[in-house]
Amino acid sequence: MQDVKSFINSNKDRLLNELIELLKIPSVSADPAYAHDVLTTADAVKQALEKAGCDTVEICETQGFPIVYGEKLVDPSLPTILVYGHYDVQPADPINLWDSPPYEPVIKKTELHPEGAIFARGACDDKGQMYMHVKALEFMVSTNQLPCNVKFMIEGEEEVGSVNLSIFVKENREKLKNDVILISDTGMISKDVPSITTGLRGLSYVEVEVTGPNRDLHSGLYGGAVANPINILTKMIASLHDKDNHITIPGFYDNVEELSTEERAEMAKAPFNLEGYQKSIGINSVYGEKGYSTNERNSIRPTLDVNGIWGGYTGEGAKTVIASKAYAKISMRLVPNQDWENITELFSKHFTSIAPEGVTVKVNPHHGGQGYVTPIDSVGYRAASKAYETTFGKTPIPQRSGGSIPIVALFEKELQSKTILMGFGLDSDAIHSPNEHFGVWNYLKGIETIPYFYKNFTEMNS
Amino acid sequence: MQDVKSFINSNKDRLLNELIELLKIPSVSADPAYAHDVLTTADAVKQALEKAGCDTVEICETQGFPIVYGEKLVDPSLPTILVYGHYDVQPADPINLWDSPPYEPVIKKTELHPEGAIFARGACDDKGQMYMHVKALEFMVSTNQLPCNVKFMIEGEEEVGSVNLSIFVKENREKLKNDVILISDTGMISKDVPSITTGLRGLSYVEVEVTGPNRDLHSGLYGGAVANPINILTKMIASLHDKDNHITIPGFYDNVEELSTEERAEMAKAPFNLEGYQKSIGINSVYGEKGYSTNERNSIRPTLDVNGIWGGYTGEGAKTVIASKAYAKISMRLVPNQDWENITELFSKHFTSIAPEGVTVKVNPHHGGQGYVTPIDSVGYRAASKAYETTFGKTPIPQRSGGSIPIVALFEKELQSKTILMGFGLDSDAIHSPNEHFGVWNYLKGIETIPYFYKNFTEMNS
The missing domain is CATH 3.30.70.360 (Alpha-Beta Plaits)
Structure with a gap:
């Protein structure tokens, strides 16, 4: 897969502009005033999946906002990867704290993103991270390198609890059957310290x-x-x-679940700069449960x-x-x-x-929703780890996140498969906050890394 | 003064309609969006004072909203009464809880007001109570019964702290010179238990x-x-x-100030119906400082x-x-x-x-603002008490109020005169709340009682 970098280089402007167009639609699921925009976004996602090479794409109606389902089935004997993401976004308020309007995306350079970052509501959570998968599929299909079957399930109610997705999953177990679920809706430690999320809070x-x-x-x-x-x-x-x-x-x-002393000692090895952490959010002191470190307070507690x-x-x-x-x-x-x-x-x-x-x-x-922990010895985890090694040149660190993707535990229960959380965002991306952004470097690195997961996962399963 | 009742009876509709016109102007001093309306209200008050018989009426500019000052000076050897009131009102929100629009006054009957009550923001606090004084003056002047000098000082910033009134008072001590200050911006116990407020909280x-x-x-x-x-x-x-x-x-x-056992025992004699109190505001239990009764909690504590x-x-x-x-x-x-x-x-x-x-x-x-307590053996208090005896047929009960009129303590300090608080509202009038109202009976009873205060005060001073 030598040409994924050249695909990215020669299509960079288009990859960015397509995402920018998607970010212009204010798909706020929590606020009924945006209901029409949420539906428009579902349509846009459907078109993007068709263009990327899915054979079938459907808008699946629910009691709430629809789920966009797409698939490209190569061979029933090959593994199937189910990609999950969401096209809805958090409300933008307090709107007066945005430096540029939340639905008029702009690329600006920052200290952490000298290559620029896209500023818009949903840039990272989750339109940007979801769209990496669409573009990775486009690359694999257009270069005839898709090694396995792929299914996409992109919902519009993640930010309001995924109630209708639960029903959809329970009613469509056969359709959604897969060998691993792949999600990019989390972050990594930093651009030079890749990590894979192995736990989510409920x-x-x-x-x-x-x-x-x-x-x-x-x-x-x-x-x-x-x-x-x-x-x-x-x-x-x-x-x-x-x-x-x-x-x-x-x-x-x-x-x-109380972690053992050994497990806590292992966690404490993850790089963490207290001063930098405090500075990045403008506080002079951290605060929390007595007896636990900052990293423990926002992950295992x-x-x-x-x-x-x-x-x-x-x-x-x-x-x-x-x-x-x-x-x-x-x-x-x-x-x-x-x-x-x-x-x-x-x-x-x-x-x-x-x-x-x-x-x-x-x-x-x-x-x-329930919390979730994924083992690091599964095929999925190993396939992901190897993909990061290829594109980052480093073994990623397994890390528990403080955030929640309530639907993940349900996926495991209903679909009997493990979820791999390959997130490319940073904590500083200000998701759910004013001035949300997603690094151009991170976006493109995601598109570059995902195809290697497909390759590794298929090879390890054969 | 036998004809005050017949004045009221033959002018009742006009007395109500004039107040209703004043209530239509949303003079919310706290919200800059209503600044123009506040100024319009000052003009309306000026015209009303002129019409009622003042010789001179001025709009006195301040750093904020103006003070309307009017006077009718009969004879420098006679006592002078300074009437204070305010033409600004509290904000009307939460607006959705009003049964009728706050600035479209309507007269509706209620359990406590079978003769009807005017529902509007400011109906009681303080446009209605202030306007009783304007109409009482009109009665006295038009029937040649004004027994003393009278000055009016009606401000537009009571609901936001009277900051500019303080300055005005300090700068106009001579102009405002008086023998007693008369204010109707408090309540009374009930229609058949008249009371005079002798204390205000700071x-x-x-x-x-x-x-x-x-x-x-x-x-x-x-x-x-x-x-x-x-x-x-x-x-x-x-x-x-x-x-x-x-x-x-x-x-x-x-x-x-800790009250003596005797003083607290005296207070406890005021009629108070706990069940009725709870029912009127829809609570199943009162709540407050341990060791004190409800009446103490909302007055002396x-x-x-x-x-x-x-x-x-x-x-x-x-x-x-x-x-x-x-x-x-x-x-x-x-x-x-x-x-x-x-x-x-x-x-x-x-x-x-x-x-x-x-x-x-x-x-x-x-x-x-500071709290205030007025003695019950002053000429002013006795003149007021006797006026209530004439029109209610009962001696009013002296009562401390939980409310505040921060400017009263300043009046005493700067103008060296006592304030008499002749309030005709009821606790149930919902001042500062949605559905504020003022009983038609109370409004007219105020107009009827005030002239007797003038008469008694002048006679007791001679």
């Missing part, structure tokens, strides 16, 4: 509502005499962590974070009001063996139980 | 900002490893009260309430983000002897000191 996402009086009250006339829902909400949320930043929900840690909070008067100036209601969105990242539905239930039960008299509390579960 | 209003990372972060990649500004803000706010709901700011209670909180993702659906910043608006109601500037400083110092490493905290003081 997720439980809930929204809580605290109601006090039946209307907003004047804080002078009622202040001090009635439960203020915002004060109560802050008290309730604050009580969810103890002074050592352990989570206080009864039963929360019951099934948490569960968390509870408020993702949004609101209530009362939030406009200009002052309003002396006691709000009738206060709200928060809270997510918990879970580790292997924690069941997200069980955790959601434990949270709801506990949160409701700590409400004082004078308020009522509602907990609305949003969505969730 | 106020310190601040806005706080907690900053963590320099940008919003992905809660999977960073969750658990960096201080989440929203979680931290909830912890910090929660820590401001202990388990007995005492405020934990060091020095906060140092100057709080200081408080700390969050009036607004926001941060992170607050839109539809879910976003797994760790916000860079979280905010809250916090107000403290103060009791006599607590100095608001001192309390603001104590708050700022304490709040900044409890911020953990990993975040920075800013405290921006908004505005504030």
Whole structure:
């Protein structure tokens, strides 16, 4: 496969421009205002897969946004790789913090990306990383080097919990049958320290509502005499962590996998520069659960974070009001063996139980998913590792990620195959944040590396 | 003054319609978008004062919204009453909770107001109560019964802290010279239990900002490893009260006036129906500082309430983000002897000191004012009490209010005269809330009672 580099070099502008076109469509699945754009994006993905060489591409309708399914079947006796990705993106707000509009992609140079990076919502998560696979397929098909069968399943609801994808997978086990699942929706340590994600955290996402009086009250006339829902909400949320930043929900840690001293020592070998980490996000100190390192806190330990909070008067100036209601969105990242539905239930039960008299509390579960760990001795992992060795010249480091792709555990359960997480993004890419970007180098390196995975995986299976 | 009732009866529709016209102008001082409307309202008040019989009315410019000043001077040897009120209103949001648009006044009957109540922002606070004075003047002038001199000072920034009024008062001591200040910007216990407000709480209003990372972060990649500004803000706010709901700011209670057992016993005699109180605001339990009754908690005790909180993702659906910043608006109601500037400083110092490493905290003081207590043996109080006896047939109960009119303490200091708080609103009028209203009966009863105060005060001073 000597000519993948020359394919990239001679098609570089086109590879970038096609992705830029895709990034212009604001496919925000969380916000109904963008529903039409999400559908337009599904169509664009369908066309891209057809152009890249799929024999069949379908828009599979669901109760929500459709799944784009494509396949190129070479020979039933050869292995089948199922590529999963998503074409929906996170909301862009707070929009005023973007240096350029989120849906008008621009390529700008940065310290980490002297070759330039594409700035746009979805540049990395996941349009950019998903599109690497489309272009890798194009390369393999156009040069007659596709060594095995390939199936694509690109969904439009990853950012809102993949509820309809779960149903689709359960109903289409035969169609989706494969030998390995390949996903690029994670990151790597750095451009010169390639890594493969071997673990993902699970997720439980809930929204809580605290109601006090039946209307907003004047804080002078009622202040001090009635439960203020915002004060109560802050008290309730604050009580969810103890002074050592352990989570206080009864039963929360019951099934948490505790790593051995050896495993933790192994983890501690991964390169980590505390000063650089702090500098990159502008903090003067890290913060978290007592007894664990930063890398442990954001990978092997569960968390509870408020993702949004609101209530009362939030406009200009002052309003002396006691709000009738206060709200928060809270997510918990879970580790292997924690069941997200069980955790959601434990949270709801506990949160409701700590409400004082004078308020009522509602907990609305949003969505969730299980954590996932993949072994490093599988054929898939070895095929991926060897692919990185070829294109990076280094053996990649296996690494647990703090993020979640809730659907991965379900894939294993329903489709009985392992998932390989070949991510080419960087932590600094600001996914889910203003100024999300994806390095041009990373994008092209992904397109270069993926075909070697196909080659290695097929050879190792034969 | 036998004909005040017949004046009201024969002019009732006009008295209501004139107020309704004034209520149509959205004079929200807190929101720059309404600046033009605030100015239009000042003009309308000027015209109303001229029409009611003032000899001179001026629009006095300030650094902010103007003060409308009017006077009718009968004889320098007679007493002078200074009427204070405000023509600005609170913001109307949350606008979706109004049953009818806030600036399209309608008269509707309610359980407490079988004669009807005017529903509109400012109906009670303070356009309605202020306009009672304008109409009482009209009655006295038109029937040649004005027994003394009268000055009106109607401002447009009460809801945002009266900063420019303070300057105006200091610069116009001679012009504003008076023997008593009369204000209707408070309430009374009920329609059959008239009361006069003898105490107001002070106020310190601040806005706080907690900053963590320099940008919003992905809660999977960073969750658990960096201080989440929203979680931290909830912890910090929660820590401001202990388990007995005492405020934990060091020095906060140092100057709080503690009432004697006798005084508290006297207070406890005021009629109070806990069940009715809870029912009126839809709560199943009251809540507050241990060791104090509801009436004490909202009058003689200081408080700390969050009036607004926001941060992170607050839109539809879910976003797994760790916000860079979280905010809250916090107000403290103060009791006599607590100095608001001192309390603001104590708050700022304490709040900044409890911020953990990993975040920075800013405290921006908004505005504030001192508490106020007026004696019940003054000429002014006795004149007011006797006026209520005439029109209600009952001696009014002296009562401390939980609300604040920060400018009152300044009036006493700068103008050396006592303020009499003759309020005709009810707690259930929903001032500062959606569906604010003012009983037609209360409005007319105010117009009826005020002239007797003029008469009594002049006679008692002669």
